[in-house]
Amino acid sequence: MTDYLLLLVATVLVNNFVLVQFLGLCPFMGVSSRTETAIGMSFATIFVMTVASLLSYLVTTYLLVPLNIEYLTTMSFILVIAVVVQFTEMVVHKTSASLYRLLGIFLPLITTNCAVLGVALLNLRSHHNFFESIIYGFGASVGFSLVLVMFSAMREKLANADVPTPFKGAAIAMITAGLMSLAFMGFTGLVKL
Amino acid sequence: MTLLIAILVFGLIAALFGALLGYASIRFKVDADPIVEQIDAILPQTQCGQCGYPGCKPYAQAVADGEAINKCAPGGEDTIKKIADLMGVEAEPLDESHEKDNRPKVAFIIEEDCIGCTKCIQACPVDAILGAAKQMHTIIADECTGCDLCVAPCPVDCIEMRVVPETTQNWLWDLNSIPVQQID
Structure with a gap:
């Protein structure tokens, strides 16, 4: 139990996917201009990443490894992710129109979020078992959501700040992201696995 | 041999996922956007x-x-x-091709100039113009939505848009127009 908790904390804070491993930077910069959309994107990503890491574990363990075709992992993971995203979109569209509107275009965009593929491949590389894979996927997406929402809140504040002309817009956002990344380096050594 | 197995397995996975999505698209069909x-x-x-x-x-x-x-x-x-x-997008000012003044208006036919051509009746989307061929037309002010589509077709320019005067009957509180400032 402690191991799982440690793994969760480690993936959310210490090995944060965005600020420490630099995965999923495209939605991190692209969807963070408003907090509302950032929260929507976060929920969609949490769901998709958790389910995708679960399914990719099953595909690897029960299909690719027994048949000795591990060289197809990347391709099969992309297939799995695309299907999960599509399926989620359909279900959300049917069940909750308001959530669908909130997520909008970001739902299909998760397909191209490299953090989703990254979590599946890293699961494989670090030989996680079934539950570890789910926790790793969940932790990675929670970490992603955490920094995405924090960053969007900062950017909303920045929109009202008196920024020097050369730093306006994306430039100051990049600097902010860099400073956040530096701050997250402080978590290194918090958990040792 | 492994290559054949790989192709077969991948084809199977793809077919399975395709069937799942196909089923989902029927099961979770949404009629209109x-x-x-x-x-x-x-x-x-x-x-x-x-x-x-x-x-x-x-x-x-x-x-x-x-x-x-x-x-x-x-x-x-x-x-x-x-x-x-x-x-979820930024609000922007009204398209510049439209006039800024959006006070409620209704169309008004200057009746002595009307030649009874019925062109404005055909243009009116809400049937708010009364009249017949070679008869003078008039606007039912309560039905008119102020869309000004009847102004252009009139060959004698006898239709003009008049601002509806504010009376106690149609007065609406516009609380948003009162400037509210947050004091730090």
């Missing part, structure tokens, strides 16, 4: 066509497909702001 309905509900339903579309519903469809949100002149700033909130 609900966003269109919601935009349509915000639009003022004057069916005036000033946005360049035949009516409010087609414009709602166009907005859902990515058309500019600032083309509804009768709705004015309020409608633009509501659509902006709904679509």
Whole structure:
């Protein structure tokens, strides 16, 4: 139990996917201009990443490894992710129109979020078992959501700040992201696995 | 041999996922895009066509497909702001091709100039013009939505748009126009 908790904390804070491993930077910069959309994107990503890491574990363990075709992992993971995203979109569209509107275009965009593929491949590389894979996927997406929402809140504040002309817009956002990344380096050594 | 197995397995996975998505698309079928309905509900339903579309519903469809949100002149700033909130985009000022003044107006026919050509009757989207061929026409002010579509077709320029005077009957509190400032 402690191991799982440690793994969760480690993936959310210490090995944060965005600020420490630099995965999923495209939605991190692209969807963070408003907090509302950032929260929507976060929920969609949490769901998709958790389910995708679960399914990719099953595909690897029960299909690719027994048949000795591990060289197809990347391709099969992309297939799995695309299907999960599509399926989620359909279900959300049917069940909750308001959530669908909130997520909008970001739902299909998760397909191209490299953090989703990254979590599946890293699961494989670090030989996680079934539950570890789910926790790793969940932790990675929670970490992603955490920094995405924090960053969007900062950017909303920045929109009202008196920024020097050369730093306006994306430039100051990049600097902010860099400073956040530096701050997250402080978590290194918090958990040792 | 492994290559054959790989192709076979991948084909099977793909077929399985395809079947799943195919089933889901039937099982979770949504009849109409609900966003269109919601935009349509915000639009003022004057069916005036000033946005360049035949009516409010087609414009709602166009907005859902990515058309500019600032083309509804009768709705004015309020409608633009509501659509902006709904679509999650920034509100923008009304399209410059429309006049800024969006006080409620109704059309008015200068009756001594009217020649009874019925052209304005054909143009009116809400049947608010009364009259027959070679007879003088007049506007039913209560029905008129102020869309000004009847102004252009009139061959003798006898239709003008008049601002509806504010009376105690049609007065509406406009609380948003009172400037509220936050004091730090």
